[in-house]
Amino acid sequence: MLWVDKYRPRTLDQIMVHQDVAQNLKKLVTEQDCPHLLFYGPSGSGKKTLIMAIICQMFGPSAEKVKVENRTWKVEAGSRNIDLELTTLSSTNHVELNPSDAGFQDRYIVQEIIKEMAKNRPIDTKGKKGFKVLVLNEVDKLSREAQHSLRRTMEKYSTYCRLILCCNSSSKVTEAIRSRCLNVRIKAPTEEQIVKVLEFIGKKEGLQIPSGFAARIAEKSNRSLRRAILSFETCRVQQYPFTSNQSIPPMDWEEYISEIASDIMKEQSPKRLYQVRLKLYELLVNCIPPEIILKRLLYELLKKLDIELKHEVCHWAAYYEHRMRLGQKAIFHLEAFVAKFMSIYKAFLIATFG
Amino acid sequence: MGKRNTLVVLSSDDEGERSLSSNHRYSKSKSSSTVPRANPKRSKKARGPGSTSSLSKESCNWDEIRFFCEDLDEGLSGCKLATGSGRSNKKELWVDKYKPRFLDELAVNKKKVEEVKLWFEERLKSSKDKFSSHVLVVTGPAGVGKSATIHVIASRLGATLSEWNTPTPILWQEHLHNSTTGIHYRSKLDEFENFVERVSKYGMIPAFIDKDAKSSMILLIDDLPVTNGRVALGRLKNCLYILVRSTQIPTAILFTNYGEADSADHTNLYLEELQLSLESAGACKNPQVAFNPITHNSIKKILSKICRQEQHNVPAEQIDLIAKSSGGDIRQAITSLQFFCLKPSLMRSLSLSSPFPTLFNGKPDEVNIVDSGISLHFGRDETLSLFHALGKFLHNKREIENTMELDGDEFFVRKELSRLPLKMEAPEKILCQAHGQARPIADFLHENVQDFLSDEAINDAWTVASYLGDADLLLATFRGMLARHNEVENVLQSAAASVAVRGVLFGNFHPLPPRWHAIRRPKLWQIEQSSLSNKKEMVKRRYDLSKGLSSSDATAIAIDYTPLIKWLGFGAAGGRETCEGNGKEEEIIDMMNLDEQESFSDDEIEDW
Structure with missing residues (x-):
């Protein structure tokens, strides 16, 4: 088992990073009825861990016995019948799913599947905990229509069912949903916190950590605890005992993007654009989300760019990121950004060097 | 073909033959060939009255008119005994009436005709064993005169033409009726198989042909049975193989190839396969004869000739329009012309049977009035294949210089935004002809457009990319909405397709000089x-x-x-x-x- 899973805190009391949030949530769950919750924050900050801990707090250890189910749902939509395949993770008291996996049919997931789950109210002998918890991941990736349906579902079934929503950016969740939930912002852990966690794991595993090594991992991790722990483990596999200047393996997709960036800087032509497209396809095939590709690409390009172009390039990156979100096929917009950058940069080169 | 049908129609057809032979200077010496000539006509015609009741249920306008004409024809031929030989000729379908009788009446390219004629001549004159193959494969789109050519050549060479036509289809009701009376259903393929077997075993001995003509005979296989599925195709192939191998008679097999646009249709694939298998069976060593669509000018010539003979005063522009819209299909053109001349007033007077066509000639303006209205109702829509359309868009052909005059400065365009006029029809029209769906079109353009940009033009690449992005946004706007938004969606779809195509056309300011490009699948x-x-x-x-x-x-x-x-x-x-x-x-x-x-x-x- 990976260390990320092995040392994941199971209860609210065990939580190390967001102790204050955890304590508040504990109070909320034990003392009164829990409202709908919306967790948002950068990836690797511990949203999922918190959610699982809350569920544990609510239902006791039975919530930890989960099973993975890959079910096909038949949804009647107007005159057609649609088959939707969706993976769910469920225990007796909670169901976790990722509605945005259904792509543009996410609306049906929200309307039908959640409705059906919310209807099946678990019967408790005491008649006390008569509600189910639905955990929805990546709510910010839901389409507008799906978010509207979600709002209605929330109101209609609020007596039987609590929704816990989880997303990276609350700005992509509609106001209507945000106002119906208790918003909990989970900020990324600081580097000191990450170092603390790494040292905790090191102690449990019985490892000698040279001074400064954990700090370097924390620095490289971009304040993502998950990545920090994962690269910590990778380092352990690569070389042990640690040396303080040991290299930390980079993410391959990040390297790939920086390769693309240097390709773009070297030549600006339709032919090169085509080569870039093929490389972008490679990334997309490996499920790297296009937004992250764009962000990372911009980051890499900015590193190499003259100061006076930075503003314009950022503007266009934002512009195409927005269009990517509105559009259907990300590659069209990613490529448009690359083409625009090439065009700007070429004009700049001609203006500067003649 | 059932015998019963043949008998019914025989009389009327013979009459038609005779009237025609009196019309044209039909030499008596060739009368021996006129009798078998009636054969194909008979079989074709017999379809009409035999199945009028059932077919007219389809209530296609065109069919109704057709059958109306035929009924008229029938009625007239029924009472012809009373009226005698003085009956007028114009009640017949013009397509039949003006069927070419002589080689020079054919609208088909002279060289093609000569080629086919030569082939038949060689095989008819010299000894049987000299040629390895006796089968000629003629291909071409519908209505370019494939069968007409064979017919004319046969009559020219004085050969007997015997024809295989796929029998009329059996309707379900008929089938039900038949099965209660104990008649078993036989598929067309079965019948064709039987036919081939007969031919290969006994040669061609149709009952009604006198023995002298046996020396020169041509077999024409016009309509291959429609096959559905691999097994049936295999049987048909086998049949044809036997035919090609065994036949001693010069045989022409006609293939009608449909437009490329219908390439999704499986029959096309089957036809290609059949052609290949025929070739491998040694159908004919010389390359198969492919008929092209008939040229605009020769259609026009024929149409005006018919007009002259029918004494209809049809304006030249109208003929031009009909010829253009027929798309090289002479049969279509003639029927269109007849339809055009079949104005209500004309119909009425026809039913009154007043044989004075001069009466209508005096009102040419009336023709013009109908002209505008009717011109939209005939002709066939041209179709383009998706790839053809994509090729047009990607190659982006433009005039060399701006021939369009700027009228006034209300449409003043900045120089870097102005483009030379397109060397094609409006992109939307092309899209329409290609049945282009917005999404695949956008995907294909996106995949391929960069190959057509010149190496320096990164700015163009950006323009194109951003327009394609716009198209994507339009397509995404209503995705997954309910069916009630269908209308909106359609508008969005066409708008998106238009934006994508025009964006590509506009953005590609410095297109590469045309050269060979393969179009990739997205x-x-x-x-x-x-x-x-x-x-x-x-x-x-x-x-x-x-x-x-x-x-x-x-x-x-x-x-x-x-x-x-x-x-x-x-x-x-x-x-x-x-x-x-x-x-x-x-x-x-x-x-x-x-x-x-x-x-x-x-x-x-x-x-x-």
Whole structure:
């Protein structure tokens, strides 16, 4: 088992990073009825861990016995019948799913599947905990229509069912949903916190950590605890005992993007654009989300760019990121950004060097 | 063909023959060939009265008119005994009436006709064993005069033409009726098989042909039975093989090839396969004769000749229009012309049977009035294949200089935004002809457009990319909405297609000089498929690894876990590589069925 899973805190009391949030949530769950919750924050900050801990707090250890189910749902939509395949993770008291996996049919997931789950109210002998918890991941990736349906579902079934929503950016969740939930912002852990966690794991595993090594991992991790722990483990596999200047393996997709960036800087032509497209396809095939590709690409390009172009390039990156979100096929917009950058940069080169 | 039918129609047809032979200077010496000439006509005509009641149920306007004409014809031929030989000729369908009788009446290219004629002549004159093959394959679109050519050549050579036509289809009701009376159903293929067997065993001995004519005979196979499915196709192939191998009579097999636009249709594929198998059976060593659509001018010539003979005063522009809209289909053109001349007033007077066509000639303006209204109702719509249309868009052919005059400065365009006029029809019209769906069109353009940009023009690349992005936005606007938005969606679709196409045309300011390009299938489709399956795979592997204790969304897995797992070599050796070569995606690609057309060449585009 990976260390990320092995040392994941199971209860609210065990939580190390967001102790204050955890304590508040504990109070909320034990003392009164829990409202709908919306967790948002950068990836690797511990949203999922918190959610699982809350569920544990609510239902006791039975919530930890989960099973993975890959079910096909038949949804009647107007005159057609649609088959939707969706993976769910469920225990007796909670169901976790990722509605945005259904792509543009996410609306049906929200309307039908959640409705059906919310209807099946678990019967408790005491008649006390008569509600189910639905955990929805990546709510910010839901389409507008799906978010509207979600709002209605929330109101209609609020007596039987609590929704816990989880997303990276609350700005992509509609106001209507945000106002119906208790918003909990989970900020990324600081580097000191990450170092603390790494040292905790090191102690449990019985490892000698040279001074400064954990700090370097924390620095490289971009304040993502998950990545920090994962690269910590990778380092352990690569070389042990640690040396303080040991290299930390980079993410391959990040390297790939920086390769693309240097390709773009070297030549600006339709032919090169085509080569870039093929490389972008490679990334997309490996499920790297296009937004992250764009962000990372911009980051890499900015590193190499003259100061006076930075503003314009950022503007266009934002512009195409927005269009990517509105559009259907990300590659069209990613490529448009690359083409625009090439065009700007070429004009700049001609203006500067003649 | 049942015998009963033959008897019924025989009388009327003979009459028609005779009237025609009196019309044209039909030499008596060839009368021996006129009798068998009636044969194909008979079989064709017999379809009409035999199935009028059932077919007219389809209530296609055109059919109604056709059958009305035929009924009229029937009625007239019924009472012809009373009226005698003085009956007028114009009640017949013009297509039949003006069927070419002589070689020089054919609208087909002279060289083609000569080629076919020569082939038959050689085979009829010299000894049987001299030629290895006795089968000629004639291909061409509908209505270019394939059968007419064979007919005329046969009569010219004084040969007896015996024809295989697929029998009339049996309707379900008929079938039910038949099965109660104990008649078994036989498929057309069965009948064709029988026919071929007979021919190969006994030669051609139709009962009604006198023995002298036996020396020179031509077999014409016009209508191959429609096959559905592999098994039937195999049988048909086998049949044809036997035919090709065994026949001693010069045989012409006609293939009608439908437009490329219908290439989704499987019959086309079957036909190609049949042609290939015929060739391999040694159908004819010389390349098969392919008839092209008849030229605009010769259609016009024929039409005006008919007009002269019918004494209808049809304006030249009208004839031009009909000829243009027929798309090289002479049969279509003639029927259109007849339809055009069949004005209500004309109909009425026809039923009054007042044989004074001069009466209408005095009102040419009336023709003009109807002209505008009726001109839209006939002719066939031209279709383009998707690839042809894409080729047009991508090559972006423009006039060399701006011939359009700027009238006034209300449409003043900045110089860098102005483009030379397009050397094609409006892009929307082309889209319409190609039945282009917005999404695939955008995908195809996106995939291929960069090949057509000049190397320096990165700015153009950006313009094109941003327009394609606009098209994508339009397409995404109402995605997944309910059916009630259909209308909106249609408008959006056409708008998106238009934006994509015009964006490509506009953006490609410095197109490469035309050269050969293969059009690729969008790689994007494959990427989407495999990315989806990869995602599932990843999520599943993640669940397995964490023993179901925790879950993560696909993003986190892709970004954080997968690289790590690769480093660790955790059971998932080379996760990326294995995922890409997924078997599933290949299946899907096969289904898309577009591969065969990938090598659509530039030359073909140039030809048009």
